[in-house]
Amino acid sequence: MSSAQQNYRRVTACRICESTNLRRFLDLGEIPLVNRYVDPTDREEEETYPLELLYCLECSLSQLSIVVDPGILYQNYLYRSSISRTFTAHCYDIAQHAVDRFKLKQTDLVLDIASNDGCALREFGKFGLRIMGIDPAENLAQIATDLGTPTIPAFWNVESATRILENHGEASFINAMNVFAHVDNLDQFLIAVNVLLKETGVFVIEVPYLLSFVNQTEFDTTYHEHLSYFLVKPLIKQLEKHNLTVFDIKQHTIHGGSIRVYVRKAANKSIPVDSQAVQSLLQLEKEVGLHDLATYLNFSKHVMKVKTDVLDLLQKLNSQGKVVAAYGASAKGSVLSNYCGINNNLVRYVIDDTPEKQGHLTPGNNIEIVPANYLQTQRPDYLLIFAWNFAKEIMEKTQEFRNTGGRYIIPIPNVRVI
Ligand code: TMP
Numbered sequence: 393m394s395s396a397q398q399n400y401r402r403v404t405a406c407r408i409c410e411s412t413n414l415r416r417f418l419d420l421g422e423i424p425l426v427n428r429y430v431d432p433t434d435r436e437e438e439e440t441y442p443l444e445l446l447y448c449l450e451c452s453l454s455q456l457s458i459v460v461d462p463g464i465l466y467q468n469y470l471y472r473s474s475i476s477r478t479f480t481a482h483c484y485d486i487a488q489h490a491v492d493r494f495k496l497k498q499t500d501l502v503l504d505i506a507s508n509d510g511c512a513l514r515e516f517g518k519f520g521l522r523i524m525g526i527d528p529a530e531n532l533a534q535i536a537t538d539l540g541t542p543t544i545p546a547f548w549n550v551e552s553a554t555r556i557l558e559n560h561g562e563a564s565f566i567n568a569m570n571v572f573a574h575v576d577n578l579d580q581f582l583i584a585v586n587v588l589l590k591e592t593g594v595f596v597i598e599v600p601y602l603l604s605f606v607n608q609t610e611f612d613t614t615y616h617e618h619l620s621y622f623l624v625k626p627l628i629k630q631l632e633k634h635n636l637t638v639f640d641i642k643q644h645t646i647h648g649g650s651i652r653v654y655v656r657k658a659a660n661k662s663i664p665v666d667s668q669a670v671q672s673l674l675q676l677e678k679e680v681g682l683h684d685l686a687t688y689l690n691f692s693k694h695v696m697k698v699k700t701d702v703l704d705l706l707q708k709l710n711s712q713g714k715v716v717a718a719y720g721a722s723a724k725g726s727v728l729s730n731y732c733g734i735n736n737n738l739v740r741y742v743i744d745d746t747p748e749k750q751g752h753l754t755p756g757n758n759i760e761i762v763p764a765n766y767l768q769t770q771r772p773d774y775l776l777i778f779a780w781n782f783a784k785e786i787m788e789k790t791q792e793f794r795n796t797g798g799r800y801i802i803p804i805p806n807v808r809v810i
């Protein structure tokens with residue numbers, strides 16, 4: 393493996409407030425891009441990238457220390473949102489909530505930014521709305537369109553927003569799930585939202601919440617696509633720059649703890665601001681120390697403990713002749729396993745239900761990705777749940793393994809055997 397310095401730029405100033413008062417608090421080493429699965433029949437040398445987090449002393453935004461060229465990250469993306477039933481159910485709930493609360497009608501356009509394989513839009517479609525997706529991964533945009541959710545294969549920016557405006561009119565509802573944290577130029581992203589959003593429209597940002605990240609030691613959700621790690625405080629600051637007002641925030645358990653941040657144009661006073669919902673989270677962030685560097689330095693000590701505990705357990709099981717396999721060839725799994733130095737001696741294979749991932753190898757440590765029938769044909773003693781955010785769903789799916797004496801290892805927030 394070699395370093396890929398030509399493919400990224402270093403962050404020298406905060407993405408939101410431009411301060412250069414950035415402090416590194418987490419260093420997970422040099423690893424390959426975690427969504428870049430290796431094709432064993434067409435192997436190239438894997439390039440590595442530093443994986444580090446910086447904390448901004450001015451606005452409290454945590455951010456990756458580098459920005460990898462998005463063209464390299466997203467061109468062919470194998471992550472499929474709809475593989476998880478938990479996520480699909482979450483999408484139905486948020487669609488239903490949006491339709492009821494904002495009285496969306498059949499003529500209203502709902503735009504989903506970074507719509508992946510159309511998972512969320514399909515749920516909005518069930519309510520008879522006009523739906524439109526946009527995603528830079530050409531393979532996913534095609535899959536989504538084939539499945540009946542029209543999807544433009546492009547990055548979200550002023551140019552694509554203008555094109556949608558000209559062809560389809562203004563959007564009443566813009567949904568941005570698990571994408572805002574992946575964006576380098578947040579100003580351009582929000583300018584584009586202002587172009588397409590109706591004066592009375594609603595824009596919702598859903599991002600993993602840094603509060604859960606820190607409280608539950610979710611360090612393995614640090615990866616190269618994930619540029620910003622949001623608290624409410626810096627998020628509001630960023631939105632205000634563009635005359636956008638947060639009028640509500642809801643916490644969800646999805647992906648280890650996320651927030652849905654409800655936003656409207658500042659001039660649209662017809663939607664009241666729930667200041668209690670907003671202020672209580674701001675207050676909580678402050679009380680638990682998330683506006684202080686010391687909390688993050690302490691967090692990074694917990695991360696090192698998780699690493700030691702995972703490795704100790706896997707080495708012990710290995711020396712006892714036990715076979716361990718993993719479930720979920722997720723970005724998290726690649727981060728955790730590469731950071732901890734887990735190789736295919738310690739984890740024999742990784743199960744993933746995404747057909748496109750099967751037959752590939754995990755980035756860096758090159759563990760084989762296989763379908764779930766391996767649980768019967770090459771039965772392990774333990775299943776390490778890499779996709780711990782879907783642990784419940786995965787355990788339900790593998791009940792037979794469990795009923796016949798199989799055990800699970802859940803690495804986050806503390807290593808546990810079930
Ligand atoms: P994520 O945590 O980044 O969403 O990734 C979860 C991975 O786990 C993704 O590759 C899909 C996979 N997965 C399955 O293969 N089967 C399942 O039942 C679930 C919930 C996830």
Ligand code: ZN
Pocket residue numbers: 406407408409410411448449450451452453
């Ligand atoms: Zn800042």
